[in-house]
Amino acid sequence: MPGILKIALKLLINDRSKFTALLVGITFAVFLMVMMTSMFSGILTRSSSSVYNIGAKIWVMDPAVNNATSSIPMPDYVLSAARSIKGVRYAVPLYFGTAQVKLKDGTYQATTVVGLDDATLYGRPELLEGNINDIYADNAFIVVKDAEYSKLGKPGVGNEFEINDHRGVVVGLAKVASSGLFGIPTIYTTYSRAITYIPSTRFTTSYILIEPKRENDIPAIQQEIGKLGYQALTRDQFVGKISDFYTFKTGMGMNILLMTTISFVVGLSISGQTFYTFILENLEKFGALKAIGARSNELIAMILFQASFTSLIGYGLGVGAASTFMILARLRMPDYAAQITFVILGFALLMVLVIASVSSYIGVRKVLQIQPFDIFRG
Template sequence: MKGILQLAFKLLVNDSAKFTALLVGITFAVFLMVEMTSLFAGILNKSSSTVINVGAKMWVMDPAVQTIASSIGMPDYVLDAVRSTDGVKYAVPLYSGTALVKLRDGTYQAVTVIGLDDASLFGWPVMKQGKIEDIYAENGFVAIDDAEFVKLKNPTLGTDFELNDHRGVIVGIATVASSGLFGTPTLYTTYKRAVTYIPTTRYTTSYILVEPKSAADIAHIKQVVQSLGYVAFTKKEFMARISHFYKYETGLGTNIMLMTVISFIVGLSISGQTFYTFILENLEKFGALKAIGAKRHELIAMILFQATFTALTGYGLGIGLCAALISLARIRIPDYAAIITFGNLALAFAMVVVIAAMSSYLGIRRVLSIEPFDIFRG
C-alpha cells in the first residue's frame, strides 16, 4: 500500500498545472469561508463587548431588551426587590447609554457612556493611567483606550470636554477585553453622574448586575425576577440572546451565510471539475495499474489519497492566507472585527472534507468503470 500511495503522490504532483489549479480552488474557497465566518464571529463578539467587559454573572433587564445597546429603564423598586431575594449576594445598578460630547477643538463625537454603581464601581475596567478612585472627582470620566480612542483626539489625564452643557474631565485611561461594535469611543463614570449629565427617561436603571451566592441560586433568582415582570440572564445567556438577534433578526446573518455557501460552491465546482479532468488525463495509467494486478481497494486508496492530500494542503494554505490578511488588516484598521475561532476552522474543515469526498467520488466512479482491454486497444 505504501508503494501505491507513493505512486499516487507522484502522479498528482507531476502534473503541476492541474495540481496548482486544485490547490488554488480549494485555497480560495477556504479563504472565503473562513474570512466570512471570522468576520461574523468578530461582529458577534463586539456586539457583546459591554457584557464581556463588565463581567457580571447575571443581568436583570426588561423583557424587550434584545441587545446591550437597546436598554430599557427599570424603576428603583426592581433593584430593591432583587437585592432582597434569597440567594443574591449583592446587586448593583448599571447605566448604559449614548451621548454626544463636544471636544476641546469644538468638534462633536458620539460616545458610549457606562455608569458604574457609585458605592462599589462593580465592572470597572483595567486602569492604564490614573486610579479608579479618581472617578469620584468632580466631573470625572475614564476613557477606554481601544481602537476608537483616537476619535476623542487621544486625550490625556486632565483633558476636558463638554457633555450636555456639563464639563467632563478625563481622570483615567483604561483598557477592556473587547472594544465596541458601533465605532464609538467608551467613557466610564459613576451611575449618579451618568444619569445627571445625560437626558434620560423616567426610569434610569438600564441593567441590574447580580452576583448569586452560588450557581444553585440562579434558578430561584430568575423565578423571582420573572414574577416582577422582568427577566434575568446569566452572562452566557445574555450573550447568546444578543447573538441570536444579530443572526436571525437582522440581515447580517443571512448575508454571511449566503457568502459562505457561495464560497463552498465555488470551491466544490473548481476542485471537482479539475480533479475529474486530472483523472481523465491519467486514465491510461490507472488502466495499466489495473491490468498488472492493482486491486480495486488500492485504486480507491490512490484517489482518496490524492483528493485528501490536495484538500488538506489547500485547507492549510487558505487558513494561513486568511490569518495573514486579518493580521495585516488589523495593522491598518485597528477596529477590524474579524477573529478566527475553532468553530470557524471546524466549519471550513467539514466543508473541505465534503469537497474532497465529492471529488473522490467522481474520480472513483470513472476509474472503476474502465477496462484494461479498452486502454490497451486504444
C-alpha cells in the same frame, strides 16, 4: 509512505498546472469561508463586548431587550426587589447609554457612556493610568483606550471635554477585553453622574447586575425576576440572545451564511471539476494499473490520498491567507472585527473534507468503471 501512495503523489504534484488549479480552488474556498465566518464571529463578539467587559454573572433587563446597546430603562423598585431575592449576594444598577461628546476642537463625537454603581463601582475596567477613586471627583470620567480612543482626540489624564453642556475631566485611562461593534469610544463614570449629565427617561436603570451567593441560586433568582415581569440572564445567555438577534433578526447571519455557501460551492466547483479532469486525463493509466494487477481498493486509496492531500494543503494555505489578510487589515484598521476561532477552523476543515469527499467520489466512480479491456481496445 506506501509505494502506491507515493505513485499517487507523484502523479498529482508532477502535473503542476492541475495541481496548482486544485490548490487555488481549495485555497480560495477556504480563504473565503474562513474570512466570512471570522468576520461574523468577530461581529458577534463585538456585539457582546459590554457584557464581556463588565463581567457580571446575572443581567436583569426588560424582556424586550435584544442587544446590549438597546436597553430599556427599568423602574427603581426592580432593583429593590432584586436585592431582596434569596440567593442574591448583591445587586447594583448600571447605566448604559450614548451621548455626544464635544471635543476641544469643537467637533462632536458619539460615545458610549457606562455609569457604574456609585457604592461598588461593580464592572469597572482595569486602569492603565490614573486612580479608580478619582472617579468620585467632580466631572470625572475614565476613557477606554481601545481602537476608538483616537476619536476622542487621544485625551490624557487631566484633559477636558464637554458632555451635554457639562464639563468632563479625564481622570483615568482604562483597557477592556473587547471593543464595541459600532466604532464609537467608551467612557466610564459613576451611575449618579451619568443620569445627571445625560438626558434620561423617567426610569434610569439600564440593567441590574446581580452577584449570586452560589451558582445553584441562579435558577431561583431568574424565576423570581421573571415574576416581576423582567428577565434575568446569565452572561452566556445574554451573549446568546445578542448573537441570536444579530444572526436571525438583522439579516447578517443569512448574508454570511449565503456568502459562506457560495464560497463552498465555488471551491467545490473549481476543485471538483479540476480533479474530475485530472482523473479523466489519467483514466487510461488507472485502467493500465488495473490491467497490470492493481486492486480496486488500491486505486481507491490512490484517489482518496490525492484528494485529501490537495485538500489539506489547500486548507493550510487558505487559513494562512485568511490569517495574513487579517493581520494586514489590523495594521491599517486596529478595530477590524474578525477573529479565527477553533470552531471556525473545524468548520472550514469539515467543508474541505466534504470537497475532498465529493471530488474523490467522482474520481473513484470513474476509475472503478474503467475496464482494463478498454485499454486493450484502445
